[in-house]
Amino acid sequence: MTAETLSKPASAAGPVRYSTVAIILHWLIAAALIFQVILGWRADDGPKGAETFALFQLHKSIGITILVLSVARLLWKLTHKSPPAPAGQPTWEKIAASAVHVGFYVIMIGLPLTGWIIVSTSRINIPTILFGAIPWPHLPGLPELAAGAKDAWNNIGHLGHGLLVKFTYVLLALHLGAVAKHQILDRDEVFGHMAAGAKPGIKEPRLWLAAAGFAAVVAAGYLYTPAKAKAPQPAPAESSADELALPEEAPAAAAAPAATPAGPATPAAPAETAEAAPPADSVLKDPVAWAVQKGSHLDFNLAWADTPIQGRFSRWTADILFSPEALDRSKLTVSIDLASAGTGDGQRDESLQGPDFFNTSANPKATFTASKFRKTAEGRYVADGTLDLRGVKKPLSLPFSLKIDGDTATARGVTTLDRTAFGVGQGEWASTDQIPAKIKVSFALTAKKK
Ligand code: HEM
Ligand code: HEM
Structure with missing residues (x-):
């Protein structure tokens, strides 16, 4: 030029x-x-x-x-x-x-x-x-x-x-x-x-x-950070307070009305009927509603072609209504966003969402619900409940240890489940040569009284 x-x-x-x-x-x-x-x-x-x-x-x-x-x-x-x-x-x-x-x-x-x-x-x-x-x-x-x-x-x-x-x-x-x-x-x-x-x-x-x-x-x-995988959070009040975790102590200052504590918290109790403040003396006998704190985690461990894999669900919520003194009325619902499963490998994580594994498009969530609790030793309990995973419901027992210190509780638990019973692993993955059937699931959480 x-x-x-x-x-x-x-x-x-x-x-x-x-x-x-x-x-x-x-x-x-x-x-x-x-x-x-x-x-x-x-x-x-x-x-x-x-x-x-x-x-x-x-x-x-x-x-x-x-x-x-x-x-x-x-x-x-x-x-x-x-x-x-x-x-x-x-x-x-x-x-x-x-x-x-x-x-x-x-x-x-x-x-x-x-x-x-x-x-x-x-x-x-x-x-x-x-x-x-x-x-x-x-x-x-x-x-x-x-x-x-x-x-x-x-x-x-x-x-x-x-x-x-x-x-x-x-x-x-x-x-x-x-x-x-x-x-x-x-x-x-x-x-x-x-x-x-x-x-x-x-x-x-x-x-x-x-x-x-x-x-x-x-x-x-x-x-750019993708919509933050939220740290484990307590179930948002607006979606679940009226279902399960009716608070033991009236959070008087807060707008939320206290639930009537006259009996076990029933899923049917709608928030509007719970306006009346509870009589103070009946409060202690009911299980306590707990809010899961940041830093709590829910993990799973498996082997994939002989390589140990550590996974973590980054999004889950837990509605916990639990007191050692009121085991009969304690309740637990854990809702796990399966798409939040991370194993440190993008391709593998994508495959976990697919129809052969979690099939998250049809079953985005897994839920563990328990309303039976047993004490097995000092500070040790078992929650007997049902795991609903990939559209299959099976009984699952979750042993855990629990320490309550004032308003704070720390709990840890481990259990093993058979992935094939829930259809996690279809087609070539249904065979257990590549991925054994047993999956270890563990959690460690800190919760505060609501
Ligand atoms: C990955 C980025 C880019 C791609 C894929 C791209 C692609 C193209 C293509 C295909 C053309 C031919 C015109 C057409 O057929 O569309 C073109 C023309 C042009 N591009 Fe880009 N471009 C890129 C980035 C940029 C940037 C950053 C600048 C300036 C700082 C720039 C300046 C121009 C100019 C001045 C022309 C006109 C050239 C001419 O008339 O001969 N482009 N670009
Ligand atoms: C213009 C469009 C695209 C650009 C510029 C682009 C660019 C890239 C780059 C830079 C990498 C990283 C490669 C490396 O670090 O070696 C990558 C990897 C990858 N991209 Fe894309 N990509 C595009 C479109 C797509 C689309 C549409 C898909 C899928 C539908 C896709 C799927 C992938 C996958 C699966 C990988 C990782 C696999 C591998 O490493 O080979 N990309 N891409």
Whole structure:
């Protein structure tokens, strides 16, 4: 590019810039793609169970969005005129620019497609729900393949995705380098093609806006934290107070009315009927409602192909109505959000959600309810109850130790359950060679009197 050609106005041969639709799609896709790369890095090497799972969900959602936008962009490009190359641009530059642009279309469409292949050929069928709302199918034909062919396609997907990611870095470096060259050295109108009204030169504010936008998108990619896997929390009062944990002591200052403590708290007792304050002397005989505190945890341990795996549910609630003096009226309901199961591996965590394991789309929650408690030794109890998991209800006994110190209780318990009894592990996973049937479930919690 020579100095004489620099400030030439656009010729009559074509438009001075891309159409508004093309410009909007360019910047939208550029931002999404850069954010997506950062998400990909984080999801790929994040060891953090539930968070990694959520990052993958977003990665898939944004990736498919890029696919849709890019196909739209391509159709638009094929049916609308692009601005002409700057006058006097050397042929090699024109070819290089076209090659980079074609390369971009290859990755803009190829990356989502290869990602989609990976997901469609995963050994375990994992449904994709875009942005948590729109069910997205697998690529037709792939999920039905025989195991060998499926694995081969899965490898192609991984290999292709990885190579295209590397290709993206090269394209981006060339593309940004070219923009800088045209804008700063050649001082021509190329940046203005995509940034309406931009003038050549380093002082152009739109150039700095683009740079700031780039930095902001990278920062957003790193800062984004998926809807926080909430620390174990007591059941929210509005949803469950009227079901079970009718408080022993009237929380007089609070708006919540005290329940009538005349008998065992019955699930049927609606909050409105519980307006009358309880007579003080009857209070002590009823079991106490406890609020689970932060730092409590619910874990599961298993072996997967001889590798021990530690898992944790990051979202669960417990309605606890319990007093050692009122075992007969004590009650416990633990509700576990199965999608919050994290084992430190995004792919594995995704597979746990799938139809072969928890099948969370049909059974998002597991519930353990117990209304029978036995004391087995000083400070040791067993809760005999029912576990409802994956639509199957089976009796389960949960031994635990308990220490109550003033208003604070600490409890720990461990039990073992047979996953096959609940259908956790279908198809090839129903066999126990890869994953033994016995799963250890343990909890440690601190609770405060409500
Ligand atoms: C991953 C991010 C990006 C992708 C995938 C991308 C893709 C493309 C593609 C495919 C074109 C050709 C026009 C078209 O057919 O749409 C283009 C043109 C352009 N891009 Fe990007 N771009 C990205 C980022 C950027 C950034 C960050 C800038 C500026 C700082 C930029 C500035 C431009 C300019 C000025 C043109 C017009 C080039 C010309 O008319 O010859 N792009 N981009
Ligand atoms: C333009 C869109 C996309 C971009 C830029 C992109 C980028 C990336 C990046 C940078 C990684 C990390 C690779 C590494 O660290 O080695 C990655 C991994 C991954 N992506 Fe994407 N991706 C896109 C679309 C998709 C889509 C649509 C899906 C699924 C539907 C997907 C599924 C995956 C999976 C499963 C992995 C981890 C597997 C592996 O490491 O090969 N990606 N992606």
